[in-house]
Amino acid sequence: MTKLETKVRALFDAYAKRSDDALQDPPREDVDGVAAAFAPYFVGSSPRGVMGGANDEQFRAMIPKGFARYHAVGGKHMTIKGLKVTELDHCHAIADVDWDFAYTNKAGQSGHVTFTNFYFVTTADGAAKVFGYVTPDEEQAMRDHGLI
Template sequence: MTKLETQVRALFDAYAKRSDDALQNPPKEDIDGVVSAFAPFFVESSPRGVIGGANDDRFRSMIPQGFARYRQVGGKHMTVKGLKVIELDHCHAVADVDWDFAYTNKAGQSGHVTFTNFYFVTIAGGTPKVFGYVTPDEEQAMKDHGLV
């Protein structure tokens, strides 16, 4: 395993743990840790469109809101089921991450939403940072599973 792949895997091991911890009861939210996983500016693309944003106070304030929403719809666990690192050059990679979102819906039924995100990662600053990601339609997936 190359140094770049090792760093990208460590980034997502920590990111997944933070995400899962935030869904526990009581939740343990490591906002600083989540913020530190992202570059000063990053871009998201999904079926809803492309948006970009700064890693600033607004982003910081959105993180606990996102975790609260996941808990509100019945989220219990967020785990990585697969991770493939595609090296682009000596300091850039794409992390192909298979996620599993375990939930208990309002009817008391347990289930899983599985999805794949692609994260663009740089280590140009010395530590791995996400500077972009591609994600499926999360809102539609939640509707399909009766969570919203």
């Protein structure tokens, strides 16, 4: 395993743990740790469009709101089921992350939403940071599973 791949894998191991911890009861949120996974500015794209933003106080304020939403729809766990790292050069990679969102819906039925996100990662400043990502339609997946 290369140094770059080791850094990318460590980034997502920590990110997944923080995401899963935030869905526990009671939630254990590490806002600073989640924010540290992202570059000072990053972009995201989904079927709903493209957005960009700064890693600032407004972003940090949104992190607990996002986890609260996942918890409110019945989220119990967020785990990585697969991770493939494609190196682009000495300091950039794409991480294909297969996520598993375990839930118990309002009717008491348990299930899983599985999806793959593609993250663009840089280690230009030494630490691995997400500077972009591509995601599927999360809203539709939640509707398909009766969560919203």
